[in-house]
Amino acid sequence: MKTSLKNYTFRYLTISLLAVLAIWAILFRSFILDEVYDNVDDGLKNQKIEIIRQSYVDPEVIKTNKFGLNQFRILPVKQEEYNEMNRLTNEMVFMPYDGEDEPYRYLRTGFYGKDGKPYALEIRTSTVEEDDLIYDLSMALFALYFFILISILLVNHFALKKAYQPFDKILKQLQSYRFGQSKELNPIETNVIEFELLQSEIASMINRNEQVFYNQKVFIGNASHELQTPLAIAINKLDLLLEQDNFEEKDYIQLAEAKNSLWRMVSLNRSLLMLSKIENHQYNIKEEVNFNQLIQETLDDYEAIFETEEIKIITEFNAEFKTLFNRDLANILISNLIRNAIKHNNKEKLILIKINHENELSISNTSDLFALNTSEIYNRFYKQGFHVESNGLGLSIVDTILKNQETIQIDYQYKDGLHQFILKK
Amino acid sequence: MKILVVEDEIQLQQTIVQFLENEKFIVETASTFSEGIDKLISFDYDCILLDIMLPDGDGISLLKELKKMNKKSAVIILSAKDSVDDKVEGLLVGADDYLAKPFHFAELLARIKVVFRKNHQNGEQNISYKNIILNPEDRRVLIDNNEVKLNRKEYDLLYYFMLRPEKVFQKTTLAESVWGDHIELVDSLDFIYSQIKNLRKKLKEAQAEADIQAVYGVGYKLV
Numbered sequence: 001m002k003t004s005l006k007n008y009t010f011r012y013l014t015i016s017l018l019a020v021l022a023i024w025a026i027l028f029r030s031f032i033l034d035e036v037y038d039n040v041d042d043g044l045k046n047q048k049i050e051i052i053r054q055s056y057v058d059p060e061v062i063k064t065n066k067f068g069l070n071q072f073r074i075l076p077v078k079q080e081e082y083n084e085m086n087r088l089t090n091e092m093v094f095m096p097y098d099g100e101d102e103p104y105r106y107l108r109t110g111f112y113g114k115d116g117k118p119y120a121l122e123i124r125t126s127t128v129e130e131d132d133l134i135y136d137l138s139m140a141l142f143a144l145y146f147f148i149l150i151s152i153l154l155v156n157h158f159a160l161k162k163a164y165q166p167f168d169k170i171l172k173q174l175q176s177y178r179f180g181q182s183k184e185l186n187p188i189e190t191n192v193i194e195f196e197l198l199q200s201e202i203a204s205m206i207n208r209n210e211q212v213f214y215n216q217k218v219f220i221g222n223a224s225h226e227l228q229t230p231l232a233i234a235i236n237k238l239d240l241l242l243e244q245d246n247f248e249e250k251d252y253i254q255l256a257e258a259k260n261s262l263w264r265m266v267s268l269n270r271s272l273l274m275l276s277k278i279e280n281h282q283y284n285i286k287e288e289v290n291f292n293q294l295i296q297e298t299l300d301d302y303e304a305i306f307e308t309e310e311i312k313i314i315t316e317f318n319a320e321f322k323t324l325f326n327r328d329l330a331n332i333l334i335s336n337l338i339r340n341a342i343k344h345n346n347k348e349k350l351i352l353i354k355i356n357h358e359n360e361l362s363i364s365n366t367s368d369l370f371a372l373n374t375s376e377i378y379n380r381f382y383k384q385g386f387h388v389e390s391n392g393l394g395l396s397i398v399d400t401i402l403k404n405q406e407t408i409q410i411d412y413q414y415k416d417g418l419h420q421f422i423l424k425k
Numbered sequence: 426m427k428i429l430v431v432e433d434e435i436q437l438q439q440t441i442v443q444f445l446e447n448e449k450f451i452v453e454t455a456s457t458f459s460e461g462i463d464k465l466i467s468f469d470y471d472c473i474l475l476d477i478m479l480p481d482g483d484g485i486s487l488l489k490e491l492k493k494m495n496k497k498s499a500v501i502i503l504s505a506k507d508s509v510d511d512k513v514e515g516l517l518v519g520a521d522d523y524l525a526k527p528f529h530f531a532e533l534l535a536r537i538k539v540v541f542r543k544n545h546q547n548g549e550q551n552i553s554y555k556n557i558i559l560n561p562e563d564r565r566v567l568i569d570n571n572e573v574k575l576n577r578k579e580y581d582l583l584y585y586f587m588l589r590p591e592k593v594f595q596k597t598t599l600a601e602s603v604w605g606d607h608i609e610l611v612d613s614l615d616f617i618y619s620q621i622k623n624l625r626k627k628l629k630e631a632q633a634e635a636d637i638q639a640v641y642g643v644g645y646k647l648v
Contacts, residue, residue: 225505239530242593253643256642
């Protein structure tokens with residue numbers, strides 16, 4: 001079970017405090033009891049001396065053979081049974097006043113009377129009050145236990161909340177942190193060494209990762225860039241060959257196919273360059289873009305394709321979708337989504353573009369694919385289905401554009417057999 | 426027409442030269458910034474193909490030097506960078522066009538013709554082949570002096586064919602030149618076939634002496 005840090009410590013404190021206080025209570029109780037009996041015993045011994053002394057003065061005392069008001073008795077004993085030792089015991093005695101057995105402390109000893117005969121002396125005293133003390137003590141201990149627990153709860157709630165404020169701030173920043181945005185964490189004022197350490201470690205970790213990410217980005221950018229020239233040379237040399245008349249038809253076809261493959265590589269390369277350019281914020285100039293108009297222009301461009309592929313386009317524009325966006329990126333965004341809808345279409349050949357109100361635009365298409373996995377479709381080189389010609393970068397570019405521009409969000413849903421990509425302001 | 430190719434990659438430079446010479450241009454080359462400057466000072470060119478990254482300087486500075494000399498040469502920047510900033514800067518400094526490497530030769534040729542036409546306003550504007558006359562300025566096509574109505578894509582197709590009659594255009598080249606890089610979308614390039622079929626029909630109806638011929642497995646040519 002997951003629990004928050006303050007409750008977590010509280011749970012363990014409750015148990016361990018109970019144990020600590022219990023041990024402490026046992027020790028304290030036996031210590032106090034020891035002291036109480038010590039006191040009681042001292043009193044009994046003192047009484048013994050006074051009784052013996054009194055018995056020498058007043059011979060009537062020696063005849064006290066029942067516990068009466070004085071709480072002692074003297075019994076004559078035989079010489080063999082005589083024992084002078086002080087023997088102390090706790091015993092329960094029936095008390096008529098409350099009809100219960102009550103604890104008594106007994107002192108048993110022996111002495112020789114004035115008459116020279118051996119006597120046994122028994123003195124007792126009630127220890128009821130001392131037991132009440134122990135009861136009170138236990139109550140006090142329980143009260144202390146709960147009081148400490150409540151204090152800890154309050155301290156946890158208020159003091160720890162305050163103490164953990166920098167931690168919460170760090171956490172919040174981490175939650176809003178997105179990889180590759182190269183945004184520095186705001187430094188947090190704190191006197192707590194651990195938090196400062198945590199913050200500086202996180203900051204340096206982020207910096208390291210961003211650096212790696214940046215290097216990778218630069219590498220991809222440079223690699224794609226460096227590939228352009230050799231590709232250009234190869235393609236243009238093939239172009240020159242294709243212009244000659246001294247080849248056979250099948251050789252022409254081979255050359256043309258080689259050239260086509262190279263062009264696919266070029267388009268892949270350009271997509272990668274495009275991604276790294278968007279990520280490098282090379283498209284930061286924004287203006288108000290009317291997406292209705294943009295979609296219409298894009299659809300006009302693709303007219304020939306729709307015609308030959310016999311794709312049916314239905315547009316429902318009931319509002320104007322306008323937002324601040326980079327015009328080039330808006331173009332790429334819309335054409336990538338439409339191309340996606342063309343590429344993954346099936347024999348139903350339907351593309352539905354809807355703008356029902358001013359902050360929602362949806363592009364839907366029929367397809368043989370089932371609902372797509374949204375955690376994967378925006379990944380680079382993720383390919384669904386068997387499109388050899390697809391480079392698997394289209395939706396990744398869409399995702400990168402939206403993350404870069406930050407004014408539109410994308411949602412995907414599979415509804416009524418239609419794959420829908422919904423752009424929301 | 427004289428063209429200077431400023432390109433440090435010798436292989437690429439040579440293929441461009443060979444292509445342009447096949448197209449009957451007079452071509453000179455420069456592989457470095459300083460060589461480029463020397464040639465620009467000493468000679469006049471109708472068109473300069475300029476690589477942005479040179480071993481001893483960048484093409485943009487060369488372009489600035491050229492503008493200082495007040496020369497009328499058209500400039501097309503050839504860059505492997507394909508970056509918006511480069512493009513904008515190049516065009517701001519006074520380049521006439523920008524072409525990202527790698528490019529189709531047909532595309533390069535089309536761009537050269539366009540900038541050349543822009544810089545020679547008083548010269549012959551029209552492109553003609555047999556009885557077809559194409560006016561790039563107002564995008565009109567005349568066959569035997571009768572105007573033929575073509576849609577945007579049909580006109581673009583014909584324009585490319587007219588630039589290089591009797592040369593084979595591959596389907597991919599046509600698709601990319603006319604439709605941008607959308608060709609990867611379709612499993613086959615059949616849509617080009619239907620566009621060309623329409624164009625052929627219109628040419629035939631207007632009694633054009635030229636016709637577009639399919640070259641099996643490769644593409645099409647205007648004959």
